[in-house]
Amino acid sequence: xxxxxxxxxxxxxxxxxxxxxxxxxxxxxxxxxxxxxxxxxxxxxxxxxxxxxxxxxxxxxxxxxxxxxxxxxxxxxxxxxxxxxxxxxxxxxxxxxxxxxxxxxxxxxxxxxxxxxxxxxxxxxxxxxxxxxxxxxxxxxxxxxxxxxxxxxxxxxxxxxxxxxxxxxxxxxxxxxxxxxxxxxxxxxxxxxxxxxxxxxxxxxxxxxxxxxxxxxxxx
Amino acid sequence: xxxxxxxxxxxxxxxxxxxxxxxxxxxxxxxxxxxxxxxxxxxxxxxxxxxxxxxxxxxxxxxxxxxxxxxxxxxxxxxxxxxxxxxxxxxxxxxxxxxxxxxxxxxxxxxxxxxxxxxxxxxxxxxxxxxxxxxxxxxxxxxxxxxxxxxxxxxxxxxxxxxxxxxxxxxxxxxxxxxxxxxxxxxxxxxxxxxxxxxxxxxxxxxxxxxxxxxxxxxx
DNA sequence: GTCTTATTCAAGCGAACTATTGAATTTCAT
DNA sequence: ATGAAATTCAATAGTTCGCTTGAATAAGAC
Numbered sequence: 112x113x114x115x116x117x118x119x120x121x122x123x124x125x126x127x128x129x130x131x132x133x134x135x136x137x138x139x140x141x142x143x144x145x146x147x148x149x150x151x152x153x154x155x156x157x158x159x160x161x162x163x164x165x166x167x168x169x170x171x172x173x174x175x176x177x178x179x180x181x182x183x184x185x186x187x188x189x190x191x192x193x194x195x196x197x198x199x200x201x202x203x204x205x206x207x208x209x210x211x212x213x214x215x216x217x218x219x220x221x222x223x224x225x226x227x228x229x230x231x232x233x234x235x236x237x238x239x240x241x242x243x244x245x246x247x248x249x250x251x252x253x254x255x256x257x258x259x260x261x262x263x264x265x266x267x268x269x270x271x272x273x274x275x276x277x278x279x280x281x282x283x284x285x286x287x288x289x290x291x292x293x294x295x296x297x298x299x300x301x302x303x304x305x306x307x308x309x310x311x312x313x314x315x316x317x318x319x320x321x322x323x324x325x326x327x328x329x330x331x
Numbered sequence: 332x333x334x335x336x337x338x339x340x341x342x343x344x345x346x347x348x349x350x351x352x353x354x355x356x357x358x359x360x361x362x363x364x365x366x367x368x369x370x371x372x373x374x375x376x377x378x379x380x381x382x383x384x385x386x387x388x389x390x391x392x393x394x395x396x397x398x399x400x401x402x403x404x405x406x407x408x409x410x411x412x413x414x415x416x417x418x419x420x421x422x423x424x425x426x427x428x429x430x431x432x433x434x435x436x437x438x439x440x441x442x443x444x445x446x447x448x449x450x451x452x453x454x455x456x457x458x459x460x461x462x463x464x465x466x467x468x469x470x471x472x473x474x475x476x477x478x479x480x481x482x483x484x485x486x487x488x489x490x491x492x493x494x495x496x497x498x499x500x501x502x503x504x505x506x507x508x509x510x511x512x513x514x515x516x517x518x519x520x521x522x523x524x525x526x527x528x529x530x531x532x533x534x535x536x537x538x539x540x541x542x543x544x545x546x547x548x549x550x551x
Numbered sequence: 552g553t554c555t556t557a558t559t560c561a562a563g564c565g566a567a568c569t570a571t572t573g574a575a576t577t578t579c580a581t
Numbered sequence: 582a583t584g585a586a587a588t589t590c591a592a593t594a595g596t597t598c599g600c601t602t603g604a605a606t607a608a609g610a611c
Binding site for chain 2: 114115117118119120121122123124125126127128129130132133134135136137138139142159175176177192193195196198199202203204205206207209210211212213214217218220221293
């Protein structure tokens with residue numbers, strides 16, 4: 112093998128990890144898997160695709176080594192192979208945010224108007240958690256809360272929020288969070304709370320970013 | 332537009348930054364551009380491709396927003412749009428290192444046997460620079476040294492090393508570095524020095540990694 | 552065993568990607 | 582203006598990608 116053929120082959124292999132994420136559906140899959148392991152069925156539901164297509168994308172991720180599979184009875188659970196995969200997804204998302212044109216508009220199309228949605232940064236939330244003057248709501252599905260959440264947060268899945276509004280103490284200052292910057296649950300929660308007269312804001316991003324920043328987390 | 336169509340469009344856009352890097356030749360281009368701006372001609376030479384093909388890949392990177400172009404007379408110089416692009420490339424490379432199977436073999440095919448090549452980490456080099464008991468050699472082309480180098484390093488492009496071996500003081504302890512972990516210049520330099528009886532090691536990676544770690548750098 | 556459920560496999564087809572070729576464009580120098 | 586150099590454009594062909602459809606497996610329940 113000539114020298115530049117060997118070099119080309121090496122860089123082709125390095126590009127494999129990018130190829131694995133070079134598809135919107137696979138990006139969605141990784142985004143969901145960053146919350147914890149999932150079965151094919153759950154994943155297909157999350158990304159609005161057929162089983163066969165979802166399975167195919169998962170096979171591709173599996174071949175790239177970025178995800179792992181585990182069989183449990185009749186179900187197969189997929190998960191990210193390591194934290195570096197989450198890093199890759201977040202870095203790639205940030206690069207897109209800074210450089211891909213038209214992204215803001217697409218985000219607005221999906222998320223709606225966020226201009227009236229108060230947001231706070233991780234550092235702000237951390238400081239306020241230390242002061243203890245804030246109620247933090249994890250509005251993801253319960254299983255995701257169990258797999259890991261911001262230390263001190265309470266689990267109220269978005270679907271249950273309406274019926275549990277009474278549990279929010281009067282005059283509370285609420286911060287809601289969910290999966291990440293493009294997750295709609297926290298937006299919904301904040302809007303619902305604001306309509307009820309509760310002071311509420313959303314964390315700028317989600318749990319994976321919190322954990323990646325090595326801020327305090329808890330499980331179970 | 333229905334909700335899951337909007338979501339799909341958003342994630343498609345987020346995946347654009349990965350698509351831009353999802354090709355070995357474009358990965359090589361970004362790797363070179365991480366050293367500083369280059370003309371199309373220089374880039375085509377570096378990645379062993381035709382002008383037309385190189386230009387095409389650059390257009391694609393341009394469309395993704397990851398690189399910028401600047402005209403100077405008859406030449407057009409490309410450069411990375413921001414540091415986050417370098418972060419993306421390094422993260423993606425690390426993900427490939429950890430998860431893409433067969434990569435080690437491909438690296439060995441290109442780089443040859445590295446088992447006799449002493450390597451030192453960034454932190455080690457930093458400590459030894461503080462103690463002042465080491466000669467650091469930047470063996471990249473001179474223009475790359477000028478665009479930025481490890482503070483305290485001396486520029487001896489690999490092509491000039493042979494004729495300047497006399498300048499290495501007797502009994503010196505040398506560390507050579509170049510573009511990154513898969514750059515061959517430092518390997519060559521260390522081998523050449525070791526044959527001459529000089530104690531030499533290569534930095535595990537290259538200048539962009541040093542700079543990204545916010546270790547001391549200099550210019551000019 | 553048979554049935555059911557979860558997942559994968561296999562084939563097909565339109566779309567996008569990649570390298571090649573040769574012509575066209577832009578800028579500078581004469 | 583004319584010519585030369587650097588780069589891009591346009592057309593092409595082979596390859597891979599991505600979604601659909603329907604059949605095939607694998608594991609557990611009956």
